[in-house]
Amino acid sequence: MRQVADTPSIWERPEPPERRAPSPLSRERIVRAAVTLADAEGLDAVSLRKVAAELDAGPMRLYRYIGTKDELLDLMVDAVYAEIPPPSGSGWREVARSYAHGIREAGLRHEWLADLLDGRPRFGPAAVIHAEATLTALRAAGLREIDTIMSTVEVVSTYLRGALRTEVGERRAERASGLDEREWQHAMAPHLLAMFATGDYPMMSEAMHDAEHRDPTERFELGLGYLLDGIEQSLS
Amino acid sequence: MRQVADTPSIWERPEPPERRAPSPLSRERIVRAAVTLADAEGLDAVSLRKVAAELDAGPMRLYRYIGTKDELLDLMVDAVYAEIPPPSGSGWREVARSYAHGIREAGLRHEWLADLLDGRPRFGPAAVIHAEATLTALRAAGLREIDTIMSTVEVVSTYLRGALRTEVGERRAERASGLDEREWQHAMAPHLLAMFATGDYPMMSEAMHDAEHRDPTERFELGLGYLLDGIEQSLS
DNA sequence: ACTCCCTTCGATACGCTGTATTGGCAATAT
DNA sequence: ATATTGCCAATACAGCGTATCGAAGGGAGT
DSSP: OOOSOSSOOTTTSOOOOOOSOSSOOOHHHHHHHHHHHHHHHOGGGOOHHHHHHHTTOOGGGGGGTOSSHHHHHHHHHHHHHTTSOOOOOSSHHHHHHHHHHHHHHHHHHSTTHHHHOOSSOOOOHHHHHHHHHHHHHHHHTTOOOHHHHHHHHHHHHHHHHHHHHHHHHHHHHHHHHTOOHHHHHHHTHHHHHHHHHTTSOHHHHHHHHHSOOOOHHHHHHHHHHHHHHHHHHHHO | OOOSOSSOOTTTSOOOOOOSOSSOOOHHHHHHHHHHHHHHHOGGGOOHHHHHHHTTOOGGGGGGTOSSHHHHHHHHHHHHHHHSOOOOOSSHHHHHHHHHHHHHHHHHHSTTHHHHOOSSOOOOHHHHHHHHHHHHHHHHTTOOOHHHHHHHHHHHHHHHHHHHHHHHHHHHHHHHHTOOHHHHHHHTHHHHHHHHHTTSOHHHHHHHHHSOOOOHHHHHHHHHHHHHHHHHHHHO
16 A cells, blocks of 8 residues: 655655754745745746855755755745735635635735646645635635535636736736837737728727726726626525 | 837738748748647747757758747747637627637647736737637627627636636646546645644545545536626626 | 764756857849 | 858857766764
């Protein structure tokens, strides 16, 4: 009955003790440095070399604390989960909103998060604590059955992650071009106008000219509201 | 009234003509090779060197057809849009479902798509055609106002992209470990059981043991249903 | 107290990436 | 026939993750 994985995951492997005390390195310090770097310069800037340099160490030194770069990324995600307050609220809708907002805000604080949240749940310690708190709050707020609770979380989290990627993607594009969305549409104008001039795309034209321009938060809230309405309807 | 961007985007730049005929390279052939490679070995395997090698060319030769690797990725996305059938259906719900399914299936056929769909709409020719068809079909199916139509598309697409990432992420993890989800949970067992043994995570335990196991398509459908119900409710 | 060993660190190195640069060649224009 | 243009391949550079390895150092055994 072999259950132990061939290589134990980062969550199981204990942090190696410090022997001498020349420079007090630790997993936590490494992760903090990586997060800071990612916040400041983007995920692409997080290289083992740069993280190590930030800590006055050679790149290879990090390999005593992390097994691989991917593990470092996992640890970064868990570090963000540790920042997110447990969802709260009196009704289940409030709790679900609180859950969504907590993660969304973390994702806007750390724009690289959306790139690392690929769906499969992370079982880092902070993520587990956050998940437990979420489920508990939902039950306490009135959702009885575990299936209902799980469906709600899954669906909200799915929408959430999509929205986060949209939003972060827009921010990045804006920053890259120094233009906000309206300006960016104008920059695209030569190409788009040419298409629209053909008259082949009347709906796109109408959308671009007449559609209401909602800010990201409004859009997020709107979709989340639809989702919760749909779930509520399924409860009765 | 300067509207022309400093560097014209790939959509505007004409494909260079072939002069001599030593090896008939073209933007389309390059993109096809890249897509094939990405399908077979993942997006990380798409390097200009490998794509070029596939076409019996040196890496730098590609730069006559694409300005940068990112442009190649944009072209790949547009190539996928070209595969997606225009949404159809008699009611707007059907059309919305058709829209979602079309993109979802493309995303499952080309698992790298989810990584490139970051939110900001791509204005490649195929993407524009697909978008126009989507909006048109929704109006024809009964949604009158452009704002309603746009909100519906935005919200569904947001959910869709989140779901696609989840699903693709799971597939990748399974393939990487050779385990399906249930087995994977068992592989995680040492770590998870240790956590659960503390009794600190009763909800997580319950979820893992008692919650219904839905397959990805069911889950997708469930969430999409909630969303459409919520939208429908807002129409009245 | 001395020696041995085992751990850990830094340096080096490999194979890979995207792409800037450069030099030569071949086809076209005069 | 000559001048010019434009393209392609080769080379080069800076960066990446990480495998390997020699040296150094502290802890343990005698």
